Amino acid sequence: MISVSDDILDADEVARLLKINEQTVKRMANRGELPGFRIGNRWRFMRQDILDYIEEQKRKSQTKQDDKQ
16 A cells, blocks of 8 residues: 555655756746645655656657657
């Protein structure tokens, strides 16, 4: 059984998943580019939202490549 805590990621975990800096994750969340929410002064992210974000970025990238051809 998966616990709810496994579905909620902090900024460091998202940074490792996306292979980017933790501060970049926080800046992207502050600008609304990454789907997340704050608990106090700390960012939290739903794992599925981040996986959906990755898929969306892949689709956008593919569309741009298709448009260039």
